[in-house]
Amino acid sequence: MSVNRSALPTTLYTAEQCRVLDRTAIERCGIPGFRLMQRAGQAVWAVISQRWPELRRITIVCGAGNNGGDGLVVAGLAWQAGVEVQLVVVGERYAERLRAEALEAWQWLSGFGVKAETWHPGVEFSGELVVDSLLGIGLSGPVRGEIANVIGQINRCAVPVLSVDIPSGLCADTGAVLGSAVQADLTLTFIALKQGLLTHEGVDFVGELLFDGLLLPDEVFEDVPVSAFRTDSEDLRELLPERPRSAHKGRYGHLLIIGGDLGMGGAPLMAAQAALRSGAGLVTLATREEHRLAAITRAPEVMCHGVEDADDIELLVARADAIVVGPGLGQQVWGRALFQAAIESGKPLLLDADALNLLAQDDSVGVGSDWVLTPHPGEAARLLETDVRDIQANRFEQVRELQNRYGGTVVLKGAGTLSCDGDVIHLCSDGNPGMATAGMGDVLSGVIGALLAQGLAPLDAARIGVLVHARAADICARHYGARGLLATDLVNTLPLAMNE
Template sequence: MSASSSQRPLYLAGQVRELDRRTIEAEDDGFALMRRAGEAAYETLCARWPGVRRLCVLCGGGNNGGDGYVVAALAAADGVAVELVALKPVAELAGNARRAAELAVEAGVLPVAWDDELTLDGELMVDAMLGTGAHGAPRAPYAAAIAEVNASGCPVMALDVPSGVDVDTGHVETEAVAATLTVTFIGDKLGLHTGAALDVVGDVICASLGVDPQSHGDITPVAWLQTREDLARALPPRKPSGHKGNYGHALVVAGAPGMGGAALMTSEMAARVGAGKVSLATDAAHVSASLTRFPEIMARGVRGAPDLATMIEAADTVAIGPGIGSGAWGQAALQSVLDAGKPCVVDADALNLLVREEHDRRHDDWVLTPHPGEAGRLLGMSTGEVERDRRDAVIALQRRWGGTIVLKGAGTLVYDGERLTLCPFGNPGMASGGMGDALTGIIAGLAGQLASLEEAARIGVLVHALAADAAALDAGERGLLATDLASYARTLVNPQPVSSHADHA
């Protein structure tokens, strides 16, 4: 599995624990690594909150708690008033965590045992309660402490992972610490960037502690985090001799009777991201509206499979699904596209038809773009089960259906059977009608310009999310419409040349 140099590797907790073990073995000093973690966290704290004078540090019983004790010791040595709360009695600590607690005591900080009646005192909270090994709902006394931290109204810095978050999946079983900033150590973790975790991780900073995970060739990243720089690498300036035949002919099959809006949005986005030609096969009632709004798009009313056949034959890539409905028109259209065997992007109603009609097809040359509800139907499970482990779900989808899968949602995942990519961009304003149609058009429009359908899916997801972020920055998230993305997407697919400095967003 490879990735462009601009992308950041993401790991599972077990992989990072192995890196931790190897580092300790090489240095023959586990406490030194713990001190480096505490020092990195405290340096980050001082940079983010330089004026803080009262700190509350909550420490659990493992190495994560040990990191917190080091932070407490450093803060006290700096003249900061520290309230140190021990969720596990110090007398019961062992190993490096015990040494770290002793370091805090030597710095003049006396741990206070957690009590449900305790009132936390500090301008800033440091969460060092539950580390990367924790799974499931937090138990007592941690559940009460998490609730108290969240009720404090204070900013929070979480060490490695906010307590209550499953760092491998991003799942939150009940309640998690709502962090303002998460400082994670050695390697960045997948679960900090997708699913419910995005509601609570805040800003994420990875402190390597002098460890280079990629120098360990047998520990392969489970995913790659996209960056803005990927656009410039994938979409260089066009050659002066280029013509429309060089950039692909995208056919959009969309818009059953009464659903013409989806057809127009999908077609416009395919054109705005630079497809050489865009054709639209839709119900005849929508053709005049298409010609009025987008005369550049070749719209044709189709009544059934015979009308569609010649249009599919002329196209390089087919986008099907938006607004095709579940009736005879949509069924015939989907069957025609699948029978033709052209590279295609399948979304919306077409995904539901795959399930309803019990298709047993598995294609290598298509992109499926389900949201979690559609993904659940494609896998025969609930939406909640999909969201509990999004990585597992996208892998299962690809194994079942083939091709490239785009699992939409918070921290969209793209998986082609070999490489898993995570998009860290996008915003809640995208929770509005037509956003999926826009993405389908973007991917189809890029397919004729990039090296593969898989790359079109990855770059399409990135363009879609960044366009939405740009639109939200200009006018806010509420009221953001799919049609707002068109002008921003056009700007994004004409990126500036790659600079010498990678943007790690």
């Protein structure tokens, strides 16, 4: 049996790339397609046996493609193990519609005592577990009609649901729900990690995500390009090695944070606190004079300056190794003047919040080479003069478009945050729903800004900053729960995430 389950890979692929990998394994490595299907079915059954060892009845819902073929193998293995199998196939003349490996799976299963019943609205699922083996990664259009009805019945089940490779109805490339999709409790995906499982709506439908490589040799992957990479602990350790005992603050950068127009003083202060907790040697805050006393009371480690116009930050800019501009900046005369001063500084720069809104309004700014832009979908829509729905429909495509138009490194925030420098995309699979609250973006700006000030390249600062920020939020959620999480809760947890 293929029991090759492992931690999620760091390489992500599109559906088409997965199909190429599958063909390569069959044609170049000589692995029969039905053998791969058997390995997939065996991997699913291994998970079921481990998670539900007392299982007596199982319902397996199969479509007519290769994903359905995987389910047919699971049905045979369950029957061999003495489990009562309810095999529900979708569509009239099911066996006549099967092709290639799925047909082989049907013929193999016919040697056992498993009886198939064709789905109709009166069918009741009798299993203690439902296996979704309905639709695979080849889905391109909206789910309609009978298939949508089957998905609806699966989602109404009061028992756990395991999806084979991908929840039926989910786009493997974008994570979008194509009409309707199975709400899985667990998804076991094979061969390569599909990028849509980790972003947009995908994160709400996969449940627990497991991976099995089906024992494919490394040569299968040699000539197939990777779509994106998943940032993990190894990247963190490589880019943030242990500090020497002789370290001093001058070695770890001086970050200038600009923002906080009247009534918005908290945003840049959260960024400043996060920057210090992320290892910056020195942090200066340039904000309204009215906010200075509150800032030094809350964070005496931050060097806070009240500024009235761009002239007041000239020396502060000269001393800084990197600049964050935007948190609480506003779009009035004060904010616009400071925004322009930051743009003209020539320093590594992070633009967030109102700095992004000002950038969207000003065609004269041009393209940056070493700046980092950190838009959420709404800000991204303004930067690309579109709407949020278009941004979310294909986040991978849109982060590339943002980078192509504005240069530098772009961080498209959201579930499965993406960082792109034009050459490569990195995805963060950490994080939780508690991060959907005010101030989280300000904290992230401080983290990334601190890493820029410490000398990391923009893309590395972005992807590591996103990871640390998400893991700090996960630590908080484990202690307090996700609901009610505050951005400031993350500040003291950042060192735990960074020094893992």
